[in-house]
Amino acid sequence: MIDRSAPRGVLPAPEPRGVQSAPAALPVQPRTGRLLVLATVFVCAACGLVYELELLALGSYLIGDSVTQASVVLSVMVFAMGVGSLLAKRLRGRPALGFAAIEAALALLGGFSAMALYASFAWLGESRTVLVGFAFAIGVLIGAEIPLLMVLIQRIRRQDAGGAVADLFAADYVGALVGGLAFPFLLLPMLGQLNGVMLTGTVNAVAGGGLVLWLFRRDLSPRCRWLLIATNAAVLVALGCATLLADDFERVARRAVYGGEVRVAVRTEVQELVLTGPATGSPRSLDLYLDGRLRVSGYDEYRYHEALVHPAMTGAHTRVLVLGGGDGLAAREVLRYPDVASVTVVELDPGVVRLARTDPMLSALNGRAFEDPRLGVVTQDAFRWLRGSAARDRFDVIVSDLPDPGITPSTKLYSQEFYGLAARALNPGGRIAVHAGALTTRARTYWTVDTTLRAAGLRTTPYSTGGRLSGFAAGPDRTLGGTGAPPQDWGFVLASRERTPELRVDRDTPALRAVSTRALQDAARDAARTRIDGLPPSTLPYPRYS
Numbered sequence: 001m002i003d004r005s006a007p008r009g010v011l012p013a014p015e016p017r018g019v020q021s022a023p024a025a026l027p028v029q030p031r032t033g034r035l036l037v038l039a040t041v042f043v044c045a046a047c048g049l050v051y052e053l054e055l056l057a058l059g060s061y062l063i064g065d066s067v068t069q070a071s072v073v074l075s076v077m078v079f080a081m082g083v084g085s086l087l088a089k090r091l092r093g094r095p096a097l098g099f100a101a102i103e104a105a106l107a108l109l110g111g112f113s114a115m116a117l118y119a120s121f122a123w124l125g126e127s128r129t130v131l132v133g134f135a136f137a138i139g140v141l142i143g144a145e146i147p148l149l150m151v152l153i154q155r156i157r158r159q160d161a162g163g164a165v166a167d168l169f170a171a172d173y174v175g176a177l178v179g180g181l182a183f184p185f186l187l188l189p190m191l192g193q194l195n196g197v198m199l200t201g202t203v204n205a206v207a208g209g210g211l212v213l214w215l216f217r218r219d220l221s222p223r224c225r226w227l228l229i230a231t232n233a234a235v236l237v238a239l240g241c242a243t244l245l246a247d248d249f250e251r252v253a254r255r256a257v258y259g260g261e262v263r264v265a266v267r268t269e270v271q272e273l274v275l276t277g278p279a280t281g282s283p284r285s286l287d288l289y290l291d292g293r294l295r296v297s298g299y300d301e302y303r304y305h306e307a308l309v310h311p312a313m314t315g316a317h318t319r320v321l322v323l324g325g326g327d328g329l330a331a332r333e334v335l336r337y338p339d340v341a342s343v344t345v346v347e348l349d350p351g352v353v354r355l356a357r358t359d360p361m362l363s364a365l366n367g368r369a370f371e372d373p374r375l376g377v378v379t380q381d382a383f384r385w386l387r388g389s390a391a392r393d394r395f396d397v398i399v400s401d402l403p404d405p406g407i408t409p410s411t412k413l414y415s416q417e418f419y420g421l422a423a424r425a426l427n428p429g430g431r432i433a434v435h436a437g438a439l440t441t442r443a444r445t446y447w448t449v450d451t452t453l454r455a456a457g458l459r460t461t462p463y464s465t466g467g468r469l470s471g472f473a474a475g476p477d478r479t480l481g482g483t484g485a486p487p488q489d490w491g492f493v494l495a496s497r498e499r500t501p502e503l504r505v506d507r508d509t510p511a512l513r514a515v516s517t518r519a520l521q522d523a524a525r526d527a528a529r530t531r532i533d534g535l536p537p538s539t540l541p542y543p544r545y546s
Contacts, residue, residue, distance in 0.1 A: 025218040030157045033215055037153045038171040040211045041145075044103065045175030046182065047204040048142045051110035052077060053183045054197045055138075058114055059131045061272070061291055062121045066409065069131070076132055077139035084143025091144070095151040096216035097224055102148070103208020104231050106141040109134065111201020111239045114193045115249065122253040146172065152216065192267060194246045198239050205235045258289060264359065268351030275359060283365035288327060290352070290403070296327055298365055303514040304490050307465050309333035309399055310505050310515055311494050312433035316396040320344070321425065323382040323413070325401035326352035328366030334399070335372050336510035343375045344395075350379045383412055386421040394427045400434040406445055411543045414449055419456035423497055432458065432495045439464035439491035439527055446491045447532040448544045455537035458495040461503055462531075463524040465490045491527070 026033045055073050060066035091098030113134045121127040146168060153164055187196030209232035217225060242249075254262050254274070264275035274289040277298070286298035309330055313320075318341045320334045326347030334343050347353050356362050357370045369375055378385055382402070400422070405414040412418060414436075422432055436449035439462075446462075453460050494501045503524050504517040538544035 026156065026215060027217075028215070033156045034153060034167075036211060036215055037149060037156065038167060040207050041149055041168055041171040042175035042178070043207040044106075044145055044204060045172040046179030047110065047200050047207075048106075048138075048145075049176045049179035050183050050187065050197065050200045051106075051113060051138050051142075053180065054110075054114055054193060054200075055117075055131060055135055057183075057188070058117050058193055059127070062117065062127050063131070072132065073135045076135040077142070080136045080139025081143030084140035084145075085147055087140065088144035088147040091148060092151050094219075095148045095155070096212045096219040097228070099145070099148040099152065100209055100212035100228050101231070102141050102144050104205055104228075104235050106138065107201040107205035107208070108235050108238065109137055109141065110204065111198045111235075112242065113138065114197045115242065115246070118194070118250075118253055122256040189269065194250060195243055198243050198246070202236060202239050205232050205239070257292070258287075264355065266351055266355070268349055270349040270351065273349075273351055273355055275355070275362065277361065279361065281361075283361050286361045286365060288362065293403075295403075296329065296365075298361075301329055301365070303465060305329045305333050305401075306512050306514045307463075307490065307520075308401060308433050308435060308492055310509055310512060311463075311492075311501075311503050311520060312397045312399060312431045313337060313509070314502070314504055314506050315429060315431065316427070318342075319395045319427075320397045320399065321346070321393075321395040322399045322401060323386075323422075324348075324403070325399065326356060326377075327362065328353075328356040328369040330399050330401040331369040331372075331375055332367040334397075335367070335369055335374065340374060343372075344378060344393075345375065346378045346380060346382045346385050348379070348381050353377055353379070383418055383421070386418070386425060389425065393425060394430075395425055396427050396430050398422055398426065398430070398432045400432065402435060404435075404437045405449060405538075405545045406437060406442065411538070411545050412540060414452060414538060414545065415543070416452050416455045416537045416539045419453050419458065419495075423456055423458055426497060429498060430496065431501055434493045434495065436462070436491045436493050438489045439530060440489050443530055444532060444535065445545050447530075448535050448538055449491075450493050451535045452537040452539075452544075453493055453495045458497055459500040461494045461501050461524055462527045463492055463494070463503055463520060464527045465492075465523065 028036070052073065055077075056066075056070050059069035059073060063069055088098070091102075116134065117127050117130055120130040149168055150164060153168065183196070187200070190196075191199060209228060212220070213225065213228055213232075220228070251262075254265060258274055258276050261276050261278060262274060263277060263279055264273065266273045271291040272289075274292075275286065276289070277286040282298075284298040286296070287294060288296035310333065313334070317334075317337060318339065320340055320343045322330050322334065322343060322345045324347060325331060325345055326349060328345075331343050331345055334340055345353075353370070356366055363370070370377070400413075402413050403410045405411065419432075426432065432453075434449060434453065437445045439446045446464075450460050450462050494503060503520040505512065505515060505520070536542070536544060
C-alpha cells in the first residue's frame with residue numbers, strides 16, 4: 001500500500017525490520033507531538049554539549065595542556081558517538097523505552113562526571129583514565145539518541161528520510177549552540193562545575209523521561225512504565241542529594257589535594273585561586289596555587305624572585321614593566337630600589353591582584369607592594385596590552401613573570417611575536433628578564449625560550465637556579481597538575497637588544513639573600529653546558545612547547 005502522507009514524488013523510507021510500523025497513539029495532535037520531539041532533541045543536544053565542555057574544562061584544569069585534553073576528549077567522543085549509533089540499531093524495535101533508558105543513563109553519567117573526575121584527581125592523583133572513560137561512555141549514549149529519535153518522529157508522522165534528518169539535525173545543532181553558550185556564561189560562573197553539570201543532568205532526565213512517559217506512554221507496558229518512573233526518580237534523587245552535598249564534597253576533596261590548611265579558595269573568571277597556611281604568623285608558611293599548580297611557596301619564593309628581578313636591574317631602571325606577577329612579589333623586589341620612578345604590573349586576573357592586596361599573609365609576603373604610589377596595575381592580557389602600548393610606552397626593564405611555557409594558555413606569551421613586541425617596548429640599553437621554565441627537567445622547553453628570544457632580535461644570557469646559586473637544590477615536585485617543574489629548579493633568560501647582557505648585581509643592590517654576582521655567573525656557565533642547539537623558535541602558528 002502506498003503511503004499517502006509522503007510528499008508528492010518522494011517514496012517513503014522503508015521501515016527497518018523489527019521497528020514498530022503502526023503510527024503512535026498520541027495524546028496530542030501529530031503536529032504538536034512532532035514539535036515536542038524536536039524540543040526534546042534541542043534540550044538533549046544542549047545537555048550533551050555541556051557534558052562535553054565540562055570534560056574539556058575540567059580535564060584542562062586538572063591535567064593541564066588544554067590542546068591535548070581537547071584533542072583527546074573530542075576524538076574519543078566523536079568515535080564513541082559512532083559506536084553508539086551502531087548500538088542503537090538493537091533498540092529500534094522498542095525506540096521509546098530505549099530512548100528513555102539512554103537519557104536516564106546519560107543524565108546520571110553526565111551529572112556525576114565532574115565529581116568523579118575531581119575525586120579521582122584528589123584521592124588517586126590521576127584523572128586521565130577517568131576522563132577518557134567518561135568521554136567514551138557519554139559519547140556512546142549521545143550517539144544513540146538521534147537514531148532512536150528518528151524512529152520516534154517517523155512514528156508520529158511519516159515523511160521522507162531527508163526531511164526528518166534535516167529537522168532533527170537543525171534542532172540538535174541549535175540546542176548545541178545554546179548549551180555551548182550557557183556553559184561559560186551562565187552555568188560555570190553562577191553554579192560552578194559540580195552544580196552546573198548536575199543541574200544539566202537533572203534537565204536531561206526530565207526532558208527525556210517526560211517525553212516518553214507522557215507522549216509515548218501507550219507504547220509502554222505498565223511494568224515498563226513503572227520501571228522508567230522508578231529509574232528516573234532514582235536518578236533525580238541521586239542528583240539532588242549530590243547537589244546538596246557538593247559543597248561538603250568539594251571541601252573534603254580540596255583538603256585531600258592541598259592539605260588541611262586551605263584558608264582561601266576562590267574561582268575567578270580566569271582560574272581557581274587557593275591559599276593554604278595559617279591566617280597569622282610567618283608569611284613563609286603560605287602557599288598560593290593557581291588552577292591546582294603551586295605558584296608561590298612562601299618558604300622559598302624569594303630565591304625565585306631575587307634571581308628573576310635583580311640581574312635585570314643593573315643599569316638604568318627608572319621605569320619597570322612586570323608582565324604577570326599579580327601576586328606582587330616581583331614588584332616587591334623592584335620597589336626595593338629607591339630610584340625606580342614607576343612600576344607597571346600587567347596581570348590578566350584581577351582576582352590575583354585583589355587577593356594580593358587584601359589577604360594579610362600574602363600582602364605581608366609581598367611587602368604591601370600595591371600600597372606603593374609608584375606601582376600601577378593594568379588588568380589585561382599581556383600580549384594584547386603590549387600590542388596597544390608598545391608604540392607609545394618605553395621601559396628600562398621588563399620582567400616576564402609568567403606561568404610555565406608548557407601550560408597551553410601561556411604559549412603565546414613565549415612566542416617570537418610576543419618577544420618582538422616586548423623588544424619594541426624597551427628603551428635603548430634596556431633589559432628583559434624571562435622566566436623560562438625548568439632547565440634540568442625540561443631542557444628542550446627552556447632552550448626553545450632562549451631560541452625564540454634570539455629570533456626576536458634579542459641577545460641572551462641563560463641561567464638557572466638549579467646550578468650554583470646559594471641555597472638552591474633540587475626538591476620534590478610540588479606541582480599538582482604534574483606538568484611543572486620542582487619549585488627549586490627555575491630557569492631564566494636575561495636579554496637585551498644591543499649587546500649580550502652581563503649577569504651581575506650592582507654593589508648598591510638592596511640586601512639579597514639568594515643571589516650574588518659570582519653565583520649568577522657560575523649558574524650561567526652551568527646552564528651553558530646543557531645547551532641544545534638547532535631548536536626552531538616558537539611562533540603563534542607553530543608553537544614549539546609541549
